[in-house]
Amino acid sequence: MKDSCLDCHSNLPEPLGVSAETYSQNIHAQKGLTCAACHGGDASSDDPEKAMSGAAGWKGKVERKQVPELCASCHSKAELMKKYNPGLRVDQFQQYKTSVHGMKWAKGDGKVAVCTDCHGVHDLRPPSDPRSKVHPTNIATTCSHCHADAEYMKPYGIKTDQFANYEQSVHHDAMVVRGDLSAPTCTTCHGNHGATPPGVANVTAVCSNCHVFQAQLFETSPHKDVFAAMVLPGCVTCHSNHAIKHPTDEMIGMGPKAVCTNCHSQGDGGATQAEAMHTQLTELATAISSSEELLGRAERQGMEVSQAKLQAAQARDALLKARVSVHAFRDSEVKRDTDAGLAVTRQTYAAGQKAMEEWKFRRVGLGLSVVAIAITLVGLGLYIRNLEQN
Amino acid sequence: MSSMTNSVRHWLEERFPLDDIKTLMEKKKVPVHRYSYWYFLGGMTLFLFGVQVLTGALLLLYYRPGADEAFESVQFIMTQVHFGWLIRSVHSWSANLLIFMAFAHLFSVLFLRSYRKPRELTWLSGILLLFLMLGFGFSGYLLPWNTLSYFATKVGTEIPAQIPIIGRPTLLFLRGGEDITGSTLTRMFGFHVAILPAIATLLIGLHLALIQWFGMSVPPALEAEWRAFPPEKREVRFFPNFVLRELMAWYVALGMLGALAALFPWGLGVKADPFASAPAGIKPEWYFLFMFQTLKLIPAKVVGMDGEMLGILAFGLVGAVALLLPFLDREKPFNTRRWISGLACVFLGYMAVMTIYGWVAK
Amino acid sequence: MHSASGTSTAAPEPRNAPRRQFVNILLGTGLVASAASFLYPILRYLVPPKLPDLGGDAVLAAKTSELKPNTAKTFRFGSRPGLLVETVSGEYHAMSATCTHLGCTVQYRPDLREIWCACHNGIYDLNGRNISGPPPRPLEAFEVQVRGDDIFVRRKQEA
Numbered sequence: 001m002k003d004s005c006l007d008c009h010s011n012l013p014e015p016l017g018v019s020a021e022t023y024s025q026n027i028h029a030q031k032g033l034t035c036a037a038c039h040g041g042d043a044s045s046d047d048p049e050k051a052m053s054g055a056a057g058w059k060g061k062v063e064r065k066q067v068p069e070l071c072a073s074c075h076s077k078a079e080l081m082k083k084y085n086p087g088l089r090v091d092q093f094q095q096y097k098t099s100v101h102g103m104k105w106a107k108g109d110g111k112v113a114v115c116t117d118c119h120g121v122h123d124l125r126p127p128s129d130p131r132s133k134v135h136p137t138n139i140a141t142t143c144s145h146c147h148a149d150a151e152y153m154k155p156y157g158i159k160t161d162q163f164a165n166y167e168q169s170v171h172h173d174a175m176v177v178r179g180d181l182s183a184p185t186c187t188t189c190h191g192n193h194g195a196t197p198p199g200v201a202n203v204t205a206v207c208s209n210c211h212v213f214q215a216q217l218f219e220t221s222p223h224k225d226v227f228a229a230m231v232l233p234g235c236v237t238c239h240s241n242h243a244i245k246h247p248t249d250e251m252i253g254m255g256p257k258a259v260c261t262n263c264h265s266q267g268d269g270g271a272t273q274a275e276a277m278h279t280q281l282t283e284l285a286t287a288i289s290s291s292e293e294l295l296g297r298a299e300r301q302g303m304e305v306s307q308a309k310l311q312a313a314q315a316r317d318a319l320l321k322a323r324v325s326v327h328a329f330r331d332s333e334v335k336r337d338t339d340a341g342l343a344v345t346r347q348t349y350a351a352g353q354k355a356m357e358e359w360k361f362r363r364v365g366l367g368l369s370v371v372a373i374a375i376t377l378v379g380l381g382l383y384i385r386n387l388e389q390n
Numbered sequence: 391m392s393s394m395t396n397s398v399r400h401w402l403e404e405r406f407p408l409d410d411i412k413t414l415m416e417k418k419k420v421p422v423h424r425y426s427y428w429y430f431l432g433g434m435t436l437f438l439f440g441v442q443v444l445t446g447a448l449l450l451l452y453y454r455p456g457a458d459e460a461f462e463s464v465q466f467i468m469t470q471v472h473f474g475w476l477i478r479s480v481h482s483w484s485a486n487l488l489i490f491m492a493f494a495h496l497f498s499v500l501f502l503r504s505y506r507k508p509r510e511l512t513w514l515s516g517i518l519l520l521f522l523m524l525g526f527g528f529s530g531y532l533l534p535w536n537t538l539s540y541f542a543t544k545v546g547t548e549i550p551a552q553i554p555i556i557g558r559p560t561l562l563f564l565r566g567g568e569d570i571t572g573s574t575l576t577r578m579f580g581f582h583v584a585i586l587p588a589i590a591t592l593l594i595g596l597h598l599a600l601i602q603w604f605g606m607s608v609p610p611a612l613e614a615e616w617r618a619f620p621p622e623k624r625e626v627r628f629f630p631n632f633v634l635r636e637l638m639a640w641y642v643a644l645g646m647l648g649a650l651a652a653l654f655p656w657g658l659g660v661k662a663d664p665f666a667s668a669p670a671g672i673k674p675e676w677y678f679l680f681m682f683q684t685l686k687l688i689p690a691k692v693v694g695m696d697g698e699m700l701g702i703l704a705f706g707l708v709g710a711v712a713l714l715l716p717f718l719d720r721e722k723p724f725n726t727r728r729w730i731s732g733l734a735c736v737f738l739g740y741m742a743v744m745t746i747y748g749w750v751a752k
Numbered sequence: 753m754h755s756a757s758g759t760s761t762a763a764p765e766p767r768n769a770p771r772r773q774f775v776n777i778l779l780g781t782g783l784v785a786s787a788a789s790f791l792y793p794i795l796r797y798l799v800p801p802k803l804p805d806l807g808g809d810a811v812l813a814a815k816t817s818e819l820k821p822n823t824a825k826t827f828r829f830g831s832r833p834g835l836l837v838e839t840v841s842g843e844y845h846a847m848s849a850t851c852t853h854l855g856c857t858v859q860y861r862p863d864l865r866e867i868w869c870a871c872h873n874g875i876y877d878l879n880g881r882n883i884s885g886p887p888p889r890p891l892e893a894f895e896v897q898v899r900g901d902d903i904f905v906r907r908k909q910e911a
Contacts, residue, residue, distance in 0.1 A: 182853070182872070182886030210872040210886070302655045304469045305875075310828075317857060324870075361477075366652040372785035373645040379779030380638045386775055387631065448797055470801045473793035641786065 003043050004051055005035040011140075018122045023133075024122050031084055038062060038070060058383055059327075067114040068096060068105060079203045104195075111152070118142050140166055162186075165242035173246075184210070204234035211235075217327040222270075230290035249285060252326055253278030276331035280338040281322055287345035288315050294352035301359050308351035315344040418628035421608050427604065429632075430639050431495040436594070437640045438488040441647065442526075445481040446583070453533070455579040457572035458587035460535035461661040468658055474686055485527055488649070489677045492523050500715070500734050501726070504607035510716035512600040515711050519593050522586055524677065529582040531675060536659030541668045543578070544570050546678070549685065552699045553582050553706075570664070671704060680741045681705055683748035708737070760911040810906040813846065816898065824860030827905070833857050834894060834905060835867065837878060846894040846905040853887045867891070 010284060012018040023029050040057035042050055052058045062070055072093035074080055081088050092115075096102040101112045117122075118134055120177035133142045144163035146152055151162050166172050166186070174183035189198060189206045198206045208215030218234065227234055235242075238251070238259045250257040254266060255276050260274040292312055292372040295305045318341030325333040402408055420429060452471055454463040467474035498515065499505060505513035532543045547570070551561040566573035608616070616623040626632055676683050684705075689696040711718065720726055780886070813827040813836045824837040826849055835849040837860050847867075851858050856871035867876040875884040880891035897904045 077729045139848075180886065181887075182888070212873045213870050302653075304465075304475070304658065306465075307469070320856070320871075365793075366648055369648055369786065369789035370645055372782060372789050373641050373648075374782075375778060376641055376782030376786045377638055379775060379782040380634055380641070382775040383779050384631065384634050384638075386772060387634070388626075448794065451798070456791055472799065472801060474797060476793050560894040644786075644790070 003029075003034040004046050005039075005041070005043055007033075007046070008048070022035050022123045025125055027124055027126050037074075064110055064114055064116075065105070065108070067116050068093060068102070071115045072238055092193045095191070099191070099193065099195045100197075111155070113146065117146075117267065136183075136185055137179075139187055140172070140175075143186045162242045165240070169242060169244040171244060172247045200226070200231055200233040203236050207235045213324050214327040217325065217333070221327065221329040223329050249278065249281045249323070269349070270329075273329065273331050277334045280331065280334050281319070281326075284315070284319050284322060284338040284341045284345070287311070287342055287349070288319060289347045291315070292350055294349060294356070298352050298355035298359065301356075303355040303359055305351065305355050307347050308355070309353070311344060312348045315341045315348065317341075318344060354375040397400065415629045416627060418602070418605075419625040420606055420628055421612075422626055422634045423608065423612050425609060425612075428498040428502060428638060431491060431498055432601075433636045434639060434643060435488065435491045435495050436598075437636075437643060438484050438491055439523075439590075439594070440462065440489060441484045441644075441732060442481065443587070445477050445484065448477050449481060450583065453456075455533070455575055457535060458643040460533060460575060461658075464534045467535075467654075467659055470595045474649050475655050479654075479656045480647050483650040483654075483655040484527075484647055485530060486676070487643070489523055489527055492507075492520050493677075496520060497734065497738060498653070501731065502607070502609045505609070505716040506610070506719060507716070509600070509604050509607055512597060512604065514713060515593050515600065515715050517715075519597060521709075522590050522593065526582060526586055526590075527675060529578040529586065532578045533582065534659065535575060535662050537662050537666070537669060538659050538672070540662035540664065541672045542674045544668070545672060545682075546674055549698075552679075552696065552702050554699065604667055657706060664698060673748060676745055677748065679748035680744035683744045683751065686751075810897070810904040812902055813896075813901050813905040815901050817901065818906070819844075819903075822862045822865070822910075826857065826859075829894070829905060834902065835860065835891075836896070836905060837867070838876060840865070844896040844898065844903060845878045845880075846896045847876075848892040851887055852882065852889040852891065853885075855902060858891070 006018070006020055009016060009018055010023070010181065011017065028037065035041070036043040036056075038059075039062065040059040041052050042056040045051045045056075053062075075088075076090050076093045079092045081090055084278060096115075097106065101114075104112045105114065120133050127134045129135060132138065140163060148160050148163040150160045157344075171184045174180040175185055187195070190196065192356065204215055204218060214235075227237060239247070248257070251259050254261055254264070254271050255278070258274065258278070260271065264270040264274065292309075295308055295312065298305050299309075318337050322334050322337035322341065325337050328334075399408070420426070449467065451461060452467050454460060464478070467478050469475075471477075473484045480598065499513070499516070527544060528543075530538045547561055550564070551557045553560065562568070564574075564577070565571075566577040673679060681701075685698055685701045688701045690697050692700050716728065718726055719730060781871040807879040811827065811829050811834075813829075813834065814825050819825060819836070821838055821842055822840045824835055827834050827836055829848070830896050833849040835847055835858060837845045839845065849857050849859075851869040851871065851874055853872060853874050858867050858869045858874075858876065860862065860866075861868040864875070866878070867880070868874070869876075869887065871875070873885045874882065876887065876891055877883050880893045882888065882890050893908065894905045895908050897906070
C-alpha cells in the first residue's frame with residue numbers, strides 16, 4: 001500500500017518527521033494501514049496539496065484530547081477488527097471511560113493518559129513484543145513516566161512514590177530480574193484500560209487471584225472482621241501495596257521488625273498468639289538449618305546422604321506451609337505445619353548423625369586393620385630375620 | 391593339630407608327587423643384588439590383579455548392567471550394602487594402582503634388560519597384558535554410568551575412529567552402535583567381566599609359566615661380573631624367603647588400599663544424561679591423559695595430513711616398538727641398548743609431563 | 753609355619769627358643785587379626801541388606817486399592833515427588849508433582865478435576881499441561897503400568 005506521506009516526512013526533523021525505520025515497527029503499518037488512517041488525507045498522491053487537502057479529509061496533527069475517540073473509531077468496532085485480528089477485544093474504550101484517566105479526560109483534562117501515552121504512536125508495537133511500552137516487563141516504567149513525576153502529578157494530590165516502592169518489591173524482582181512474566185505489575189492489580197485503584201474492600205480479592213490460600217485463611221481469621229470495621233485494606237495493611245518486600249519470619253511476633261506491634265500491645269490476646277507463631281516458625285527454621293548443616297558436613301567428609309537430603313526438602317515444604325498458615329492468625333494452625341516439619345527434621349538430623357557415626361566407624365575400622373597389618377609386618381620381618389640367621 | 395596335617399599330607403602323598411614338588415619349589419632361587427627390589431613389582435601387579443578379581447566378583451553380586459539400572463545399583467552398593475562402599479572403593483583405587491604398577495613393572499624390566507633372549511615371549515605376553523589392563527580400565531570406567539564415564543567413553547571411542555579403514559568398524563565394535571547407549575554398556579560389561587578376564591587368565595598363565603621356565607633375569611653387567619667371579623653370586627630361595635618378603639609388600643599394599651578406600655571413598659557422580667551437553671573440561675582417567683593431551687596439542691594439519699590421525703598412528707607405532715623391543719635390542723649393526731634406554735627415558739619423561747599437564751589444564 | 757631350612761647344624765639354642773616363640777605368636781596374631789579385618793567386611797557384604805533396592809526405573813507408586821476414582825496420591829519418584837491421579841472414569845495419570853513455576857508441590861483438586869498449585873494458583877490439566885496461572889511449562893508426564901494390584905510408574909521411554 002503506497003504511503004506517500006513517508007516520502008517527505010521520513011526526511012523531516014522532529015516533530016514533523018517520522019523515520020521510515022520507526023514507522024516500519026508500527027503494527028498498523030505492518031497490517032497495511034497508511035498515515036491517512038489516522039491523519040486523514042490521501043496517501044496515494046505525491047502532490048502535497050492534494051495529499052493534505054481538506055477534500056481528502058486531512059486532519060493534520062491529532063490533539064491529545066482527540067486520541068481516545070480516534071483510536072476507538074476502529075478499535076471498538078468488532079466487525080472491523082475481525083478483519084485484522086478476531087482475537088482482539090473491542091471494549092478498551094468502554095473500559096477507559098470507567099477509569100480515573102477516562103473520567104478526567106471526559107471532563108476535559110488534557111494531562112491524563114490517553115492511548116498513545118502508553119502504547120506509543122508511530123512506533124506502536126503489539127504488547128507481546130518485548131520492546132513495546134506495554135510489554136509486562138515495561139509497564140511499570142511506562143506508568144512511572146507520569147506517576148513518578150512529582151511536578152506533573154501536583155494538581156492531582158496523589159503520591160508519586162509507587163514506582164520507587166515497586167522497584168523494592170518481590171514482584172519487581174520476579175518480573176524484571178528473574179523474567180517471570182506471570183509476576184504482577186501495575187496493570188495486574190489496577191487494570192489497564194479501566195485503571196482504577198482497587199478499593200479498600202477489594203484489595204484482598206485482587207491479591208487472592210494468585211495468593212489463594214493466604215486469602216482463604218484470612219477470610220476465616222479474626223482479622224477479617226476487625227480490618228473491615230477499621231476500614232483497613234486487608235493484605236496491604238501488613239504487606240504494603242507497592243513496596244511488597246520479601247516477607248521474613250521477623251514480621252510476625254512482637255519483635256522490633258514485627259508488623260503486629262502496629263496494633264497490638266504486649267500482653268494482649270493477639271500479641272500472645274503472634275509471639276507463639278513466631279517461636280514456632282523460628283524453631284522449625286533453626287531445626288532445618290542445623291540438620292542441613294550436619295548433612296552438608298557429612299557429605300563433605302565423603303558420606304553418602306542423598307536420601308536424607310531429599311527428605312530435608314519435605315521439611316522446607318512444611319516451613320513454607322507454616323508461613324502460609326500464619327494468615328489464619330491462630331497459632332494452632334501454624335503449629336500443625338511446624339510439628340510436621342519438626343518430625344521430618346528429627347529424622348534428617350538423625351540420618352546426619354548416623355552418617356557421622358559411620359564416618360567415625362570407618363576410621364576406627366581402618367585404624368584397627370592398620371594395627372593388625374602393622375603387627376603382621378613386624379612379625380613377618382622378625383620371622384624372616386630368624387629364618388635367615390640360621 | 392599336627393597329626394591332622396600329617397594325615398592330610400599322607401593322603402595327598404599317596405596321590406601326588408608331593409616330595410618332587412617340594413624339591414622343585416626349593417630349587418627356585420631369586421638373585422640378590424642392588425636391583426633386587428625391582429623384582430617385587432611383578433608380584434605386586436599380580437596381587438593387585440587378584441584384588442580386582444575378588445572385589446570385582448563381589449561387586450558382580452549387586453551390580454546391574456543396563457542404562458536404567460547401572461547407576462542406581464552402584465548407588466545401592468555405596469549406600470545400602472554392608473561395606474559396599476569399601477568393596478567398591480577398593481576396586482576403583484586398586485584399578486588405578488594396578489595400572490601404575492604395571493607401567494612401573496614394564497619400565498623396570500626394560501631398564502634391567504630382562505626382555506633379552508631367551509625371555510622375548512615373556513616380554514611380549516607382558517606388553518599384551520598391559521594393553522589388557524588398559525582395556526580393563528577403559529571398559530570398567532563406563533560401568534557406573536555417570537556423566538564423567540559416559541562422556542569419557544564417548545571421547546575415548548571417537549579417537550580410534552580416526553584411523554583410516556579400520557577406524558569406523560572399530561568405533562562400531564566398541565560402542566555396539568553409532569552412539570553410546572545401553573548397548574555400549576552391555577558390551578563393555580561383557581568385555582570387562584568375561585572376555586578380557588579370559589584372555590588375561592591365559593596370558594598371565596603363560597607369563598608365569600615362562601618366568602618359572604627361564605628363572606629370574608639378571609642385568610647384563612651383573613651377569614658378566616658373576617661369570618667372572620662366581621663366589622660373588624648371591625641368591626635366596628623363593629620359598630619361603632622371597633615369598634615372605636613379597637607377603638610383607640602385599641600387606642603394605644592392602645593397608646594402603648584400605649586407607650584410600652576409607653579416607654577417600656570413590657564418588658558416585660551424577661547419573662548420565664545422554665541429552666545433556668558434555669561438562670566442560672572432560673578428560674579421561676590419568677593413565678590415558680598423556681595420549682589425550684598429546685592429541686589436544688597436535689595442530690589440526692601436519693604436513694598436509696590430519697593431525698589427530700597422525701597422533702594416533704604415532705601411538706600405534708610406539709605400541710608396535712614396545713611389542714617388538716626384544717627384537718630391536720641387538721649389537722649389530724650397532725649397539726642399540728643405549729638408544730633403547732635413552733628413548734625409554736624420554737618416553738617416560740614425556741608421559742609424566744603430559745599427564746601432569748593434562749591434569750592441570752582446563 | 754615351619755622353618756623350611758633343612759640345614760640345621762646343632763640343636764636349637766635354648767636362648768632363642770622363647771624369642772622364636774614370641775615372634776611366631778606375634779606373626780600368628782597379626783595374620784589372624786589382619787585376616788579377620790579383611791574377612792569380616794567381605795562376609796557382611798555377602799549378606800543382602802534388609803531394605804528393598806532401588807530396582808529399575810519403575811517405582812511402585814500405589815496399590816489399586818489405595819485410590820478411588822477422582823482421588824490422587826503423592827509418591828516418591830527418584831529424587832522428586834510424583835502425583836498419581838485416578839480419574840472419574842478409572843484411568844491413571846502420573847506426572848511430576850513439582851510445579852514448574854517456583855517448585856512447590858502440586859495437588860489434585862477433585863472439585864476442579866484438575867491439578868492445582870497452592871502457591872500461586874497455577875492450574876494443570878490431567879496430562880500435566882499448564883492451562884492457567886503462572887506456570888510456564890507443563891509437568892513432566894510419566895508412564896503408568898498396572899500389574900495385578902500394583903501400579904508402577906516410570907519415566908516415559910524415548911522411542
